[in-house]
Structures are given as structure tokens and as C-alpha cells.
Amino acid sequence: MLITKQGKFFRIQFKYSPFLVEKVKELPGRGFDPTNKCWVVPEVHEAVVRSFGQRYNFQFGIDIEDEQIGELPEMPQLNEAIPLKMNLFPYQANGVAYSLQKKKVIIGDQPGLGKTAQAIATILAADAFPCLVICPSSLKINWQREWHMWTDKKAMILNDNVKQNFHLFWSSGLTQVFIVNYESLKKYFVQSINKPENGKMRLNHIKFKEQFTGIFQSVIIDESHRVKSLATQQTKFTKGICTGKEYILALTGTPVINKPKDLISQLGIIEQMQAFGGYKNFVQRYCSGPNEASNLRELNYKLNLNCFYRRDKQDVLKDLPAKMRQVALCDISTRKEYADAEASLVQYLIKYKDADDEKIARALRGEIMVMIGILKNISARGKLKDVFEFVDDILESGEKLVIFAHLKEVISAIHQQYPKAVTITGSDSASERQHAVDSFQKNPDTKLIICSIKAAGVGLTLTASSRVAFVELPWTAADCDQCEGRCHRIGQLDSVTCTYFLGQNTIDEKIYRIIQTKREIASTVTGATEQVEENIVDLVADLFNQPQLVEA
CATH class of the missing domain: 3.40.50.300 (P-loop containing nucleotide triphosphate hydrolases)
Structure with a gap:
């Protein structure tokens, strides 16, 4: 249970309790913030709030800066021709323009709106080849098919037959896109792991095969919520492979499954955590309180401003067929x-x-x-x-x-x-x-x-x-x-x-x-x-x- 002062209001946060809800409702000027899931009381009632907090054993946090929210610019227009075999919908073209502008983004459109086509068009327009696609095993065939359906580029699904020489298919001009599932990242890209016997594995314990990871100009991470946990090997492998790449596109219709902390590893993988003040500031600013969620309007604003876009179907119905x-x-x-x-x-x-x-x-x-x-x-x-x-x-x-x-x-x-x-x-x-x-x-x-x-x-x-x-x-x-x-x-x-x-x-x-x-x-x-x-x-x-x- 926590009370913090932010801007001109006190925020009162606690896990749901009918008793406390009734008591909070007795506070003068109180209101409920549905976005941040907390009660707010104007600062003019500070004495009453502090008395309430002491009576019911709330902790008092340090004063924090008010939410920083501004006006988001319109999605950019795509002003260049891309040699695709099929036409993008107008909203997809906007998404491609955004990705070309930002380079390292989370494409969060609602499922069914064509995130795959937008990612392919972005990499093609940027000529960021060779490209590595990391995806669930069940989607490898579909990714290969989508590349061939939209472009003239050749896409290869990695398998044991090319485990030691797939990079030669790029250097000889035979393949421009390589597709691998999350579970196989270690097999194809990791040379060794030197983890202390009793310690946790960190990224610097992993030695990657530079002759393979070093060739890629771009990486597409499909269903990127699969790597939302900082603790898993797949997250660490994905992060290591993506480091330093010019274009990193994370695709997911569910970037936040539970709480804002789901974004931490995804933002780290696309190298955008500094836009949020770094890891420590992100956790303090957006993952605080009993619900581990805070300043969500500001988080949404900064995401869209820097590295994220999402459209629901109702937002783009005018562009879609029935x-x-x-x-x-x-x-x-x-x-x-x-x-x-x-x-x-x-x-x-x-x-x-x-x-x-x-x-x-x-x-x-x-x-x-x-x-x-x-x-x-x-x-x-x-x-x-x-x-x-x-x-x-x-x-x-x-x-x-x-x-x-x-x-x-x-x-x-x-x-x-x-x-x-x-x-x-x-x-x-x-x-x-x-x-x-x-x-x-x-x-x-x-x-x-x-x-x-x-x-x-x-x-x-x-x-x-x-x-x-x-x-x-x-x-x-x-x-x-x-x-x-x-x-x-x-x-x-x-x-x-x-x-x-x-x-x-x-x-x-x-x-x-x-x-x-x-x-x-x-x-x-x-x-x-x-x-x-x-x-x-x-x-x-x-x-x-x-x-x-x-x-x-």
C-alpha cells in the first residue's frame, strides 16, 4: 500500500480491499484514475491524506514528477516507391514510413492487420539485407511464403543441412533472408556459454558465432512477447544477435500481456531503453505501486513517440476490405x-x-x-x-x-x-x-x-x-x-x-x-x-x- 505525491495530486495505491475502498471514498475531492488503477486526492487535502495513510499503515513514497504527456504527431506518409509484388493498404504504408524513420521499433498492430507485410516492406525499402527472421517454429513456413509472395528476395529456413555454411548462401547471392525459430537460436548462433557454476547466466557469458551473427543488417522478431522475460536463454540469445543491427523490428499484437515490465526486455532488444531513461528509471517510473503499473499515459505517449505504433481494426476500417x-x-x-x-x-x-x-x-x-x-x-x-x-x-x-x-x-x-x-x-x-x-x-x-x-x-x-x-x-x-x-x-x-x-x-x-x-x-x-x-x-x-x- 503506497501513497505518493505527483504533481498536484496524491496517488493512493493498494490491492483491492472493499474496506479500504469505502474509507478512501470518505476523503474530500477523491477520484479514481482508471488508467493507473489508483485513487487520487488534490494536494490541498494533504493533511487529511497523511492522516488516512498513517491510520491504515500506508507507506509514503518520495514525490515524483508529474506525467509528461504531449501531442503525438500524425503517422508519417510513405513517399517512396517500394518494389513489392502487391500493394500495401494505406495504414500499412504509414507503418512502413514510421519504421523506416525510427529503424528500431515494436510493430504492435492488432492481429490480422498485416504486421508481416509491413516488416517485409520496411526491410526491402531500406535494402537492409541479409535479414534474419526469428519466429515461433509454427510460423517459419509462413514467413518464407510471405517473403516470396511480396518480394523477389529468396528466403531460407535454417536446418541442419546448412548449419555450418548458411552464410555462404548470402555471399554467393543465393539467399537474402534467413528464418529461424526461437528454440534453434543456440544451435545456429551460439559458440559457447561460460556461465559460473553457481551463478545466473548473463549476456556476457555467451560467445556468439560472429561469422554468422555479424552478417545481418536487420532482424525481424515475430511474436516478440515470447522474449518478454529477462531470465530466459531465448531472450538473451535474441538480444545478443540483435545488438548493433541497423534495423530491428519486433512484431507482436500483445506487447504487454500482464504488466509494463513485459516491455523491458523487448525495449532492450530493440535498443530503445534509453528513450525511457534506462532500465532503473523505467522500473521506478512505470512499474511501481502494488499493481506494478504507474504513469501509463506517459508510457504510452513515449512509446508512440519513439519506437512503437499500434492500430486496432476500428482505426483503419476505411482501408480494409469487408x-x-x-x-x-x-x-x-x-x-x-x-x-x-x-x-x-x-x-x-x-x-x-x-x-x-x-x-x-x-x-x-x-x-x-x-x-x-x-x-x-x-x-x-x-x-x-x-x-x-x-x-x-x-x-x-x-x-x-x-x-x-x-x-x-x-x-x-x-x-x-x-x-x-x-x-x-x-x-x-x-x-x-x-x-x-x-x-x-x-x-x-x-x-x-x-x-x-x-x-x-x-x-x-x-x-x-x-x-x-x-x-x-x-x-x-x-x-x-x-x-x-x-x-x-x-x-x-x-x-x-x-x-x-x-x-x-x-x-x-x-x-x-x-x-x-x-x-x-x-x-x-x-x-x-x-x-x-x-x-x-x-x-x-x-x-x-x-x-x-x-x-x-
Whole structure:
């Protein structure tokens, strides 16, 4: 319990106590500061405040300077052409201009607003190559794909085959971007650790491989809240690799998960702590009091002034389409099982192609549909780790999410991971479904609803969320649109972002390609489901003879 004088007010801070709240309310001129979560009393009532503090055993802190808050300038305009393959949204161009101006920043846009594209455009405009991307393991493939989708630069995911010589790919002009997950930083970049036997590991105990770390002009740190703890090895490795780089871009939709101290390591990694008076001043100024949070308006002002920007969807709706689709490619954990099942399917597709008799062809179609279902099942199970990481990030950001799946086994696994989620499945009664919808729509604490594609694909309104994710794919574009439409309907005030999880080099990519390039299937094929499935069999058979999906 603490009382400090700041400017013309006394601040009274304590962990919630109904008794103390009632007593504070008796103080003259008292008011509550919702930003800093404390009570304030004008300095003219100093005697009353000091008497109150002594009576209830409050500590009196030293007088501190009042919050320094000014007018933030407008986000800068991007006045240079960047050779991107696609166009940025106007707000993204503003973000790129800010990052080019500041060079070492935290890009904190709400999830779904394209932080990846802004980071790529910034590094391309600055020509800050080679670039190292540090990201969660589940996002390595997507980062590689995004670099190739937006630019002509070549991106390589680090693996054991290039562990000793990946820097030569840069010097020979073959690769400009290198991608590594947090857990592998030690393997690729650390030469040795000389930590005292009974002491804590510090950064100066780590010797890095200079021939590798020294080549990079820029580093992108995706989901940088992963390195919010000063104590972890991954934080120290990331800091050491970033030291001295010209451009350091930290990407996170949740820079502060719990308290302002979450920012300390991130600001240290991007070399911006001096803008806040250094570590000691940051802790005293912004992490004080029972809640370890203080002067939050000033902190927000200084962040935006020096090294941080964040836009929510409602801030940039004029720039966004009503609905956006994005693909999340996953390296499935069930690869061996999948490869065996795929080999069997390929054999059946050969028989189907060569079949002259219509009865045999029809029988083979049925077998093929079963085998395609098995492949989808194996891929869905292999994607769950990546799905869980995605859901965790969305929920930590405070957003709600609608997630669609088909198999009971997959829905059950997701629900087991998130037991507080509500569900809409074929086994739920009408009253249970309505309760789930009402809870998701009206209860701010109900963040996740897990839906069966068939049970929840029509008729329901889930506009409390502007985020939709598919763990499994339905057969047709019409089914996709129906599921997306649970959020994208009258009453939705935000742009809806639809994320499709696809197993890389699996049936998922082939079916998604069908959905994207043959969206007319839903409208041109009428009648029994069997007719649609026969079309799918023909298209899948054709796609197994074509290259893998490149563009979403």
C-alpha cells in the first residue's frame, strides 16, 4: 500500500480491499484514475491524506514528477516507391514510413492487420539485407511464403543441412533472408556459454558465432512477447544477435500481456531503453505501486513517440476490405503416417484414371473419397500444435475467435486444450447451442467458440468476433462462405479475417486450391452431395499431377 505525491495530486495505491475502498471514498475531492488503477486526492487535502495513510499503515513514497504527456504527431506518409509484388493498404504504408524513420521499433498492430507485410516492406525499402527472421517454429513456413509472395528476395529456413555454411548462401547471392525459430537460436548462433557454476547466466557469458551473427543488417522478431522475460536463454540469445543491427523490428499484437515490465526486455532488444531513461528509471517510473503499473499515459505517449505504433481494426476500417482470407501453412507432425496414406491414394487414383467400366470407376470414386477423408484426418491432427499457438496469441490479445473443424476427434482435442470454450456440434441440443451462442455474443469472458462445420455453418450469428479460423476444410466454396458468414453478416462492424490452416504438401493445399480457383462449383453443381464429391475426385486427381500451391 503506497501513497505518493505527483504533481498536484496524491496517488493512493493498494490491492483491492472493499474496506479500504469505502474509507478512501470518505476523503474530500477523491477520484479514481482508471488508467493507473489508483485513487487520487488534490494536494490541498494533504493533511487529511497523511492522516488516512498513517491510520491504515500506508507507506509514503518520495514525490515524483508529474506525467509528461504531449501531442503525438500524425503517422508519417510513405513517399517512396517500394518494389513489392502487391500493394500495401494505406495504414500499412504509414507503418512502413514510421519504421523506416525510427529503424528500431515494436510493430504492435492488432492481429490480422498485416504486421508481416509491413516488416517485409520496411526491410526491402531500406535494402537492409541479409535479414534474419526469428519466429515461433509454427510460423517459419509462413514467413518464407510471405517473403516470396511480396518480394523477389529468396528466403531460407535454417536446418541442419546448412548449419555450418548458411552464410555462404548470402555471399554467393543465393539467399537474402534467413528464418529461424526461437528454440534453434543456440544451435545456429551460439559458440559457447561460460556461465559460473553457481551463478545466473548473463549476456556476457555467451560467445556468439560472429561469422554468422555479424552478417545481418536487420532482424525481424515475430511474436516478440515470447522474449518478454529477462531470465530466459531465448531472450538473451535474441538480444545478443540483435545488438548493433541497423534495423530491428519486433512484431507482436500483445506487447504487454500482464504488466509494463513485459516491455523491458523487448525495449532492450530493440535498443530503445534509453528513450525511457534506462532500465532503473523505467522500473521506478512505470512499474511501481502494488499493481506494478504507474504513469501509463506517459508510457504510452513515449512509446508512440519513439519506437512503437499500434492500430486496432476500428482505426483503419476505411482501408480494409469487408473480408480478408489468409493461409497458415503448417509442417504437420504426422508426416510419416500421412506419406503412407498418400501413397495408397495415388495408387487408387491411377486405377481410377485407367478405369474404362463406369461401375468400376464409381466404386473407385467411393474408395478415393474415403482415402481423401483419411488424409484430411491425418493432416488435421498434425496441425493442432500450430493451431494452439495461433489460438493462444489471439486470446492473449483479448480478441474473440470462432474456430471451425469437422472431425469429432479434432473438435474434442481443441476443447480439451481450451475447456472454457463453448461449442456448437452435432451432438449439442438446440438449447445447448443457443446457450453457447448467447454466451459468446454477450459474455466478454467467453472468448472462444469451437464449431462443427456442418452444425454451425448456417443460421447462426457470431458477430462478437471478427476472427474466423478453419482447422479443416469443407468440400466446397459455398460451405466456406457459409461458415465465414457467421461473423461476416449484419451487425458486424469490423473487417472479418478468415485464417485457413493448411498442412504443407498435403491434401489441404489441393482442396484449398480447388476452393479458390473453382469457387463456381457450389453454384454450378446442383443436386446430390455425391455429384459434388465426384467433381472433387476428378479435380483432386488432376491436382495430384500439378505443382504445389504457391499463392493463397
